Amino acid sequence: xxxxxxxxxxxxxxxxxxxxxxxxxxxxxxxxxxxxxxxxxxxxxxxxxxxxxxxxxxxxxxxxxxxxxxxxxxxxxxxxxxxxxxxxxxxxxxxxxxxxxxxxxxxxxxxxxxxxxxxxxxxxxxxxxxxxxxxxxxxxxxxxxxxxxxxxxxxxxxxxxxxxxxxxxxxxxxxxxxxxxxxxxxxxxxxxxxxxxxxxxxxxxxxxxxxxxxxxxxxxxxxxxxxxxxxxxxxxxxxxxxxxxxxxxxxxxxxxxxxxxxxxxxxxxxxxxxxxxxxxxxxxxxxxxxxxxxxxxxxxxxxxxxxxxxxxxxxxxxxxxxxxxxxxxxxxxxxxxxxxxxxxxxxxxxxxxxxxxxxxxxxxxxxxxxxxxxxxxxxxxxxxxxxxxxxxxxxxxxxxxxxxxxxxxxxxxxxxxxxxxxxxxxxxxxxxxxxxxxxxxxxxxxxxxxxxxxxxxxxxxxxxxxxxxxxxxxxxxxxxxxxxxxxxxxxxxxxxxxxxxxxxxxxxxxxxxxxxxxxxxxxxx
Numbered sequence: 001x002x003x004x005x006x007x008x009x010x011x012x013x014x015x016x017x018x019x020x021x022x023x024x025x026x027x028x029x030x031x032x033x034x035x036x037x038x039x040x041x042x043x044x045x046x047x048x049x050x051x052x053x054x055x056x057x058x059x060x061x062x063x064x065x066x067x068x069x070x071x072x073x074x075x076x077x078x079x080x081x082x083x084x085x086x087x088x089x090x091x092x093x094x095x096x097x098x099x100x101x102x103x104x105x106x107x108x109x110x111x112x113x114x115x116x117x118x119x120x121x122x123x124x125x126x127x128x129x130x131x132x133x134x135x136x137x138x139x140x141x142x143x144x145x146x147x148x149x150x151x152x153x154x155x156x157x158x159x160x161x162x163x164x165x166x167x168x169x170x171x172x173x174x175x176x177x178x179x180x181x182x183x184x185x186x187x188x189x190x191x192x193x194x195x196x197x198x199x200x201x202x203x204x205x206x207x208x209x210x211x212x213x214x215x216x217x218x219x220x221x222x223x224x225x226x227x228x229x230x231x232x233x234x235x236x237x238x239x240x241x242x243x244x245x246x247x248x249x250x251x252x253x254x255x256x257x258x259x260x261x262x263x264x265x266x267x268x269x270x271x272x273x274x275x276x277x278x279x280x281x282x283x284x285x286x287x288x289x290x291x292x293x294x295x296x297x298x299x300x301x302x303x304x305x306x307x308x309x310x311x312x313x314x315x316x317x318x319x320x321x322x323x324x325x326x327x328x329x330x331x332x333x334x335x336x337x338x339x340x341x342x343x344x345x346x347x348x349x350x351x352x353x354x355x356x357x358x359x360x361x362x363x364x365x366x367x368x369x370x371x372x373x374x375x376x377x378x379x380x381x382x383x384x385x386x387x388x389x390x391x392x393x394x395x396x397x398x399x400x401x402x403x404x405x406x407x408x409x410x411x412x413x414x415x416x417x418x419x420x421x422x423x424x425x426x427x428x429x430x431x432x433x434x435x436x437x438x439x440x441x442x443x444x445x446x447x448x449x450x451x452x453x454x455x456x457x458x459x460x461x462x463x464x465x466x467x468x469x470x471x472x473x474x475x476x477x478x479x480x481x482x483x484x485x486x487x488x489x490x491x492x493x494x495x496x497x498x499x500x501x502x503x504x505x506x507x508x509x510x511x512x513x514x515x516x517x518x519x520x521x522x523x524x525x
Contacts, residue, residue, distance in 0.1 A: 025162035025187035027194060028097045031224055032057070032160065038226040044219075046087035046231040053223075056091060058155035063088075063095035065156060066149040070126055070141055074100030074161045077124035077170075080143075081115070082212050083108045083131040087231045088147060089211040090219055092128065097187075100162035104170045104182070105212035107500035108133070114172075114180050121376065122170050122182055164188040170375045171213075171308045182375030183308040192368035193311040194221055195340055201225035203249040203276050208235045208258065213501060214282070218253055237265035241272050248274030255502030256285040259293050260437060264461045271297050277318075279304060283503040284406070284424060286431045287332040294321050305335035305404070310390050311369040312339045314404050334403040335396075342367040346398050351391055357400045360407055363392045395422065412506070414443030414451050416484045421453055426487070429480040430455055433473040435463035440496050440504040441487065444513040454513040455487035456504075458495055465492035491516060 035043070039054035051059065072078050078101040080092060089105075096103045104122040108115065108131045116134040119127060127133055130143040162168065168187040172180040205222040207229060209215040219229045230247055232239065235258055244250045252275065254262075259280060262268040275297060281304040294301050303316035316336030324331040338344045345354050346361040355361045366389045373381035384391050395407040408422035415421070423441040430439035438458040446452040457473065459465045470490040478486050491512070497505040 022163040022165060024160045025097070025100070025164055025166065025168070025191070027168070027187050027191040028094075028160050028162050030191075030194070031094060031220060032098070034224045034226060035060075041226060042228045043223060044087050044090060044229050044231070046233070049087070051087075053226075056223075059088075059091050059150065060094045060098065061155040061158050062150035062153045063091055063146065064098045064158040065153050066146055067092075067095055067101070067126070068099060068158075069149070070146070071139065072096065072099055072101045072126050074163075075102065075166065076126070077102045077104065077122055079104045079106065079119055079122055079124040079127045079138075080212065081106045081108045081119070081127060081129040081131065081133050082143065082210075085210055085212075085231060085233045086130075086143075087211075087229075088143070090216060090223075090229070090231075092143075092146070093211075093216055094220070095158075097162055097168065098158050098160055100160075100166055102167045102170060104172070105216065106172065107210045107212045118172055118180055118182075122172075123376075162187050164191075167372065173308060181377060181380060183371045184373055184375045185371050189311075189369050189371065190217075192341065193217070194224065195369075201227035203251040204228045204230050204247040206230050206232065206240070206243055206247060206250045206252045208232045208240060209253060209255060209502065210500060215253060218279075222251075235261075237262050237268045241268050244272050244274035246274075249276040250274050251277035251279070253279045253281075255282045256280065257283075257438070257496075257498060257502055259285065260289060263289060263293055263296075264437065269296070275299055277301075281305065282501050284427070286428065287329070288432070290332050291325065291329060294325055303336060304339075305406070307392060309371045309384070310342075310365050310367065310392065313342055313344060313363075313365050313367075313392070315339045331403065334399075334405050336404065337402045338365075338404075339367075341369070344398070344404060345389070346396060347391075351386065355397075357398050360395060360397045363394045363396045363404065363406075364389045365392060366390065414441075414453050416446075416451055416453065417449045419484055421485050425481055426453065426455070426477055426485050429477040429485075430457065430473045430487075432476050432480070433469065435460050435465075435469045436473050437461070438496055439473075440506065440509055442506050442510045442513055444489075444510065446488075452488045453485065454489045454491070454509075456491045456493055456496060456509055456512075458493055489513070489517070 035053045035057040041053055042050055043053040043056045044051045078096050119136045124138055127138050127140045128143055128146055164187050166187055167184050168190050169185050170182040172182050205227055207215050207219050222229050232243060277300040279302050300318040301321040302318050304312045305314040306312040314336040316334060320331050343366045345364045347354055347364050348361050370390050397405050408424040412423045413420050426441045427439040430436050436457050437460040440456045442454050443451040444454055474486050497508050499505045
C-alpha cells in the first residue's frame with residue numbers, strides 16, 4: 001500500500017540475482033528502471049486513485065510475490081480473464097513479466113468466444129479472473145483476492161526472472177473465421193515493439209479500451225517514457241470529453257467505432273477540448289469520417305496498421321494526416337509507410353514473386369517484433385512464416401512513395417459466380433451514402449451464384465433506415481465497383497456487434513445472415 005516503507009534495491013542487483021540462463025529480458029528491466037527513475041511522478045490513475053511511480057512499483061512487487069506464492073513463475077502459464085477495465089491490470093501484467101510467466105490476457109463477458117477452448121489451449125498453471133470462468137481443472141484465483149493477498153505483503157523487490165527468449169505472452173486472435181489462435185511472442189519481440197514510443201509522453205494518456213489487449217502495451221510504453229496513464233472503465237462520449245478537459249493535455253487511442261460515436265454526439269461533434277493527440281487502428285476507418293474528425297478536432301493524429309502476429313507494420317504519421325487535410329486527401333485511404341525496423345513486400349498468390357508498386361497482392365512483412373509462432377500449432381506456423389517473413393493474410397498494394405493501401409483480407413472474400421468480391425471496398429462505397437454511418441459486408445450461400453453479398457448497415461444520426469436508402473447505398477456500390485458487388489440482402493442494425501478488439505464480429509454476422517431473409521435490393525447480378 002502507498003506510504004509503507006520500501007525495500008530499496010537497484011534493478012542491476014535484481015538482474016544479477018535473477019538466476020537462469022541468458023540475458024534478463026530488456027523489455028522488463030527497462031520498465032523497472034523507468035519506474036525507479038521517475039519515482040515521484042504521478043503514474044497510474046483511475047477514478048479517485050492515483051499512484052506515483054514508486055507506489056506503483058511497490059504494488060507490482062507485492063503482486064509478484066502473491067502470484068509466485070500461488071504458483072506463477074518463469075515459464076509457467078498465467079491466464080488473466082477480465083470483464084472490467086481496472087488500472088491494477090497494468091500492475092498484474094508487469095508483475096507477471098517480472099516473474100517470467102507466460103501471460104495470456106483475455107477480455108471476458110457475454111461476447112467471449114471459445115473461452116473454454118482458450119483456457120485449455122494456453123496451458124495455464126493459474127487463472128486469475130474477475131468474472132465466472134469455466135472449470136478446466138486449473139487453480140483459479142479471483143482478481144480481488146489476488147489484490148487482497150498482495151495488500152498484506154511487504155514490497156520486497158522481485159528479481160527480473162524473465163529472459164529474452166522466453167515466451168512473454170500468448171495473445172489469441174479474435175476467432176472471427178474459426179477457433180482463436182494463440183500468438184506466442186518472446187520478451188525479445190516485446191522489446192522490439194517498444195521502439196515505437198509515444199509521441200506525447202508529456203500529455204496524460206487516457207486509456208479507454210481494454211487493458212487486457214493492445215491498450216495495456218500502449219500504457220506501459222507511456223509509463224516507460226515517464227508519462228502518466230489514466231484509465232476509464234468504459235467509453236462514453238460525455239465522460240471522455242470531461243476527462244479530457246480535467247486532465248489536459250491528453251493523448252488517447254481510439255477504435256474506429258469510438259471516433260464515429262464522438263463525431264455523432266452533440267457534446268463532442270465539433271471538438272474535444274484538451275485532446276492533443278489521437279492514435280487509432282484495430283479496424284478500417286472510413287476516410288471521409290476520418291477527415292471530418294481531423295478537421296473538426298485538430299491535434300496530432302496517427303494510425304497504426306498491424307496484427308498480433310507482427311505488432312505495428314505501418315504508420316500513417318501526424319504529418320501525413322496534416323498533408324491529407326491540406327491537399328492530399330487520398331492519404332487517408334492508406335495505412336501509411338512501414339514502421340521503423342519493419343520491411344513490407346506485396347507478393348503474388350504463391351508468395352514467391354515480389355510485385356511492383358501499384359500491383360495488388362498479399363502483404364508480407366519482416367521485423368524483430370514478429371511472433372515466434374502460433375502456440376501449439378506448428379503446421380499453422382509453417383503456413384504463415386517463411387524465411388523470416390510473415391504472410392499477413394491481407395491484400396494490398398504499395399504506391400511509388402511506399403504507402404500501403406489495403407484492399408481486404410484474403411479470407412474476407414465473397415465468391416459470386418466465380419468472381420472475387422472484396423468486402424472492404426463494398427463497405428467503403430456503402431458508407432459513402434450520408435444516411436449510412438457504418439457498414440459490414442459478409443457472404444452467405446446462394447443456390448444461384450454460389451455465394452451472395454449481404455450488408456449490415458447502421459443508420460447515421462437523423463436518418464431513418466428503409467428500402468429506399470438501402471437501394472441508394474447499393475447503387476453507390478455498383479457505380480464505384482461493378483454490378484456483381486451489389487449486396488443482394490441488406491439488414492439494418494442499431495449498432496454492429498464488435499469483437500473485443502473493436503472489429504465488426506463477422507463470424508456472428510455470417511451466422512445472422514445465414515438465418516435471416518433480409519431485404520432484397522433490385523439491380524443485382
